[in-house]
Amino acid sequence: MSVVIIDYGMGNLASIKKALDILRIPNSISSQKNVISQAKAIILPGVGSFSKGMENLKNSELDKLLTEEVVRNKKPFLGICLGMQLISTFGTEPIETEGLGWIEGSVKKIIDSEKRIPHLGWNNIHSTNNFFNDFNEKDFYFIHSYHFELENETEIAAMVNYGGNYVAAIQKDNIFATQFHPEKSQEYGLKFLSKFFKENA
Amino acid sequence: MLKVRVIPILTFNGFALVKTKNFLNPRMVGNPVQAARVYNSRGVDELIFLDIFATKQNRKINLKVVGDVIKECYMPVGIGGGVKSIEDVNDLLRIGADKVVVKNAVFQNPNFIKQATNYFGSQCISVSVDAIRIDGQYKILNDLNKDINLESFISIIQDLGVGEIILNAVDRDGMMNGFQIDLINQTSKFTKLPIVCVGGGGDLSHYQELFDKTDCEAVGSSSIFHFTQYTPLDIKNTIKNVGKPVRL
Numbered sequence: 001m002s003v004v005i006i007d008y009g010m011g012n013l014a015s016i017k018k019a020l021d022i023l024r025i026p027n028s029i030s031s032q033k034n035v036i037s038q039a040k041a042i043i044l045p046g047v048g049s050f051s052k053g054m055e056n057l058k059n060s061e062l063d064k065l066l067t068e069e070v071v072r073n074k075k076p077f078l079g080i081c082l083g084m085q086l087i088s089t090f091g092t093e094p095i096e097t098e099g100l101g102w103i104e105g106s107v108k109k110i111i112d113s114e115k116r117i118p119h120l121g122w123n124n125i126h127s128t129n130n131f132f133n134d135f136n137e138k139d140f141y142f143i144h145s146y147h148f149e150l151e152n153e154t155e156i157a158a159m160v161n162y163g164g165n166y167v168a169a170i171q172k173d174n175i176f177a178t179q180f181h182p183e184k185s186q187e188y189g190l191k192f193l194s195k196f197f198k199e200n201a
Numbered sequence: 202m203l204k205v206r207v208i209p210i211l212t213f214n215g216f217a218l219v220k221t222k223n224f225l226n227p228r229m230v231g232n233p234v235q236a237a238r239v240y241n242s243r244g245v246d247e248l249i250f251l252d253i254f255a256t257k258q259n260r261k262i263n264l265k266v267v268g269d270v271i272k273e274c275y276m277p278v279g280i281g282g283g284v285k286s287i288e289d290v291n292d293l294l295r296i297g298a299d300k301v302v303v304k305n306a307v308f309q310n311p312n313f314i315k316q317a318t319n320y321f322g323s324q325c326i327s328v329s330v331d332a333i334r335i336d337g338q339y340k341i342l343n344d345l346n347k348d349i350n351l352e353s354f355i356s357i358i359q360d361l362g363v364g365e366i367i368l369n370a371v372d373r374d375g376m377m378n379g380f381q382i383d384l385i386n387q388t389s390k391f392t393k394l395p396i397v398c399v400g401g402g403g404d405l406s407h408y409q410e411l412f413d414k415t416d417c418e419a420v421g422s423s424s425i426f427h428f429t430q431y432t433p434l435d436i437k438n439t440i441k442n443v444g445k446p447v448r449l
Contacts, residue, residue: 011294011321011325012294012295012297012298012299013295014271014295014296014297015271015297015299018272018275018297019275022275047294047299047321047322047324047325048320048321048322048325049319049320049321049322052319052320082322093322094319113393115393116393116394116395116396116418117393117394117395118323118324118364118365118395119203120324120364120365120395121203121204121205121206121246121247121395121418121419122203122204122206122246122448123202123203123204124202139204139448141276141277143277143299143300143324143364144324145322145323145324145364161202162203181277181299184275184276184277184299185276186244186275186276187244189275190275
């Protein structure tokens with residue numbers, strides 16, 4: 001049984017695979033139903049626009065399959081960047097689009113006249129959750145112009161400050177998600193992935 | 202707090218790493234894969250790899266070499282050179298690029314840039330802005346002999362939805378005589394996109410001046426790493442002493 005990295009045509013899957021390989025976590029990149037159903041954990045990566053991401057998930061019916069595996073069967077799940085944003089109720093990039101709806105809230109453009117957008121580079125996170133305490137104030141790599149506003153603050157696992165405060169990570173039961181890229185965050189990124197799989201899969 | 206990024210820039214001629222002066226006279230400086238391995242071990246914040254001859258020689262970037270470079274990197278990597286189509290962007294993303302750097306395509310096929318930023322998101326597309334001072338004005342050096350000034354070019358790329366500017370001071374490229382402060386301050390006024398300031402870093406005092414006199418949040422360098430004993434860490438310590446946040 002291995003970890004499946006969901007292939008839905010949204011960019012950079014190679015770097016997450018490379019990170020899991022170095023951690024010796026058996027994994028595969030796939031969009032096949034049987035592979036996803038049999039996997040012990042699911043990673044939803046992704047870069048790109050929200051509406052394109054949802055369109056690709058729907059066209060391949062991965063939206064239904066993922067919801068069944070993650071919400072109903074409680075399979076450990078890690079969403080990264082766009083993969084975090086897609087689990088929201090809806091997004092707005094570039095137009096209002098319904099998301100997977102696992103975590104209540106919406107994904108909106110960062111508006112800040114003082115700051116350069118995208119929020120791009122290494123920034124320290126503030127943990128608000130036990131799992132993330134090991135990573136409190138550590139730097140992770142961010143690259144995003146949209147942020148996830150949650151309805152229920154208890155589901156926020158970490159925040160990041162860039163002018164305003166934005167959600168850096170989410171946890172609800174078996175659902176974990178990060179706005180930052182652990183697979184691109186060198187030492188602490190690998191530590192985060194290692195901890196996630198040790199405790200959850 | 203967001204940290205200042207220190208980014209080695211590797212320029213490639215199709216066979217080996219090269220370093221130019223004023224964008225001319227490429228001199229061979231080594232092997233890209235070995236260089237990437239060293240920078241990864243030094244914990245640099247990002248890496249940029251550019252095939253600076255791909256467009257001129259009308260060829261595609263060598264995906265095998267790029268793939269081997271990316272394999273060495275556990276930090277984000279931007280790749281550029283001869284990128285003309287959605288397929289080119291996809292090819293680079295598939296082998297692990299985080300950002301794709303474009304330049305000539307802005308002139309040749311602006312629709313492609315628009316499509317790419319819509320599809321992959323703004324954050325995925327960076328533009329190399331190669332500025333050269335002519336008669337007291339900054340113009341954009343390009344392979345298509347288009348006459349365009351800095352401000353107009355930035356306004357065009359902003360409208361195309363790109364996510365970052367890699368600002369090359371052509372006059373300072375490879376000269377190791379200090380950054381073009383005036384160019385950086387002008388550009389910073391024209392745009393709220395993140396800017397990587399490149400060209401002229403040859404001594405730690407140049408980095409001190411850059412961070413003292415501009416609001417620079419990311420700096421790209423090559424020569425100082427190829428031709429001096431200074432490391433990215435030395436530069437970060439200098440930036441820290443100026444009072445700007447860095448990741449050590």
